Amino acid sequence: MSTPDTGIDAGRRRGRKGGGSSARFRKVGDGAVNVLVKEPGRFFALCLDTGRAMFKWPFQWREFIQQAWFIVSVTVVPTMLVAIPFGGILSLQVGGLIRQFGAQSFTGATAVAAIVREASPLVTSLLVAGAAGSAICADIGSRKIREEIDAMEVLGINPLHRLVVPRMLACAFVALFLNGLVSVVGLMGGYFFNVMLQGGTPGAYLASFNAIAQLPDLLQAEVKAFVFGITAGLVAAYKGLNAKGGPKGVGDAVNQTVVITFMLLFVENFLISSLYFQLVPSKGM
C-alpha cells in the first residue's frame, strides 16, 4: 500500500514578502499587465469557447425563451420611455437648425438619418448594457459564488453551453427587436414634435423621409443591435463567471460589466458606422 509519508519539516519554507518600493512597483506592473494583456486574453478565450459551445447539441430552447422573455420584460418599457424624448429632442434640435438654413422640408430626412442610423442603436445599447447585461451578470455571478457553476461542471455540464449561450443569444435577439422598437417610437416622437409643435407639414416630413431613407440604414442598425447584444451578453457572462469574494464581488462584477459594455458598445458603434459609410453609398436626391 502506498502511503507516502511526507515529513512535516520537509521544506517548511515561509514565503518572504518582497520589501518596500520594489514590491509596489511590481504590483503596479502586475496590475497593468493584467488589465492590458491577461484580461482581454481571457475574455477572448471565453468568446471562442462560447462560440464553440454555441454549435453543440441540443440547443437550450427553454432557457433561451425564458431569458429572452426576462430581458424583454426589463427593457421594453424603459426603451420606449427613452425613445420618445430622444426622437423629440433630435427633432427639436436639428429641426431648429435646419429651419435657420431654410430647409424645413428636410426635417423628416434628418430624423431618419439621426434616429434610425445612430440614435436607435445607441439607445438600444444603453438599455441592453444597463438592464440586460447587469441582470445577466448578477445572475451568473451569484451562481458562481454559490458554487453552482462548479457543481454544474462536476455534474458534467458545460455552463457555457447551458447558461451563457442562451443568454447571449437572447440578448442579441431582443436587441434586434428593441432596435426596431426604438426606430419606430423615435420616428413617431420626431413626427409628433415636428408636425405638432414646430409647424412642419406631414407631407414634407414623409416625402423627405422617403427621399433619404433606404433599407440598408435599417439593416446596418439591426446589425449593430445584434452585435451589441452579443457583446453585452459576453461581457456580462465573463464578469459573472469571474466573480469572486462573496456578494460584494458580484456587485463589483455588475458595476464593471455596465462600464465595460458601454465603452465597448460605443467603440463598436463607431466602427460599424464608419464601415457603413464606406461601404454603402448614400442615396442620391
Place this chain on the structure above:
Amino acid sequence: MGVEIRVEGLTKSFGRQVIWQDVSLTIPAGEISVLLGPSGTGKSVFLKSLVGLLKPDRGHIWIGDRDLPRLPESQLYETRKLFGVLFQDGALFGSMNLFDNIAFPLREHTRKRESEIKNIVLEKMEMVGLLGAEHKLPGEISGGMKKRAGLARALVLDPEILLVDEPDSGLDPVRTAFLNQVFIDLNAQIGATFLIVTHDINTARTLPDNIGLLYQRHLAMFGPREMLLTSDEPVVRQFLNASKVGPIGMSEEKDESELEAEAKLGHDPGKLPPIPPQQMPSNGMLRAGMHAPGAWCAAHGVTPPPGSFVDDLGRNWVEEWPRYVASMTPVGASGGPGAPGGRFPGSPPPGRPGAGAGY
C-alpha cells in the same frame, strides 16, 4: 467498484500564495479516507483540484490511466461522471426545488422515465432524511438540510468516487452520527472511493480507513487510520487529539516564545487515548475496503494504547473480528454491488495485494 486516485507532486498556488506543494498520496479504491487540516490550509482547494475545477501548477492526478490536469475538455467532462461531489455550501441550484435539484443529474445523463427518476430521488432523499421537503427551494431550508440535499444529489448517479467537503459542518451531533452511518453503509453498498473533508475529530477517528493531514502547505501525513492515531508526529498527535499542546497555534504555527513557554510549563502531550473501534455498516454488509482492527499495529510492531478497539459494550474488536467476519455471509456472494465476496481481509482483491490484512 471504486476507483483509485493517485496524486503525484501536486502543487497549487493562487498568484504568489502557495496553497500546498508536493502533495503525493494514493487514495485506495473503495476505501474511506478523511482529509484533515486547520481551517484555510486548502482542503477545499484540494477537492476542487481532484475534480479538475482548479488547475494545479504542477503534478499529476491519476484516475485510472487518465491524468486529470492534462485531459482535453471533452474527456474531462467524461471523467467527471465518475465523481459525486458535495461542496462545502451544498451548491444547490437556487432556481430549482430540492426534488429537481436531486433529479438534475438523472435527467441530464440518463434516459430514465420520470417515474423511475421519482423513485430514485425519493429513495435518496429518504436516505438523507429529507422526505417531505421535496418542494422547498434551497433558499428556504437550513444549512444542514442544504448539505444533505447536496449529498443526495451527489449520490443519485452512484458515483465511483465520492468527494465530500465537510458533511458535518452546520449539522447537529445526532445528525452527524447518522450521516456517518450513511457513509459507511453507502460505502458497503456501492463500494465507491470516499474522500471526506471534516473538522469533526470524532468522525475522523471512527469513520475512515485512512487519514490525511494537511498542514503548512504540505501533506503532513497520509496513511491507515491506526498509523495516524498512534503517530508520534507532534502535529498529527495534536490535531487528532484536538489538543492545545503542540506546534499548531491560533495562527497556524506557534512562535518560538509560545513554544518555549509551553516547554517551561512542562506541558506534556500526555498518553495517547485508545484507538476507537471503526464504525460498522448497519446493513449487515462487509465493506470491501475494511481492514481487520489492529492489523496495521500488529504488522508494524506498534502496541496500540490500552483500551483500544473496545466498543461501548466492552467487546474487543480485535478478538471479535474473525467471528464477526464469519457471521457475515456476504450479500449476493456472486459479486454484485455491495457484495464483497471474497474481498475482505484474508483474500485480497486482485491488483491490490495485501489489502486489509498486512499492509
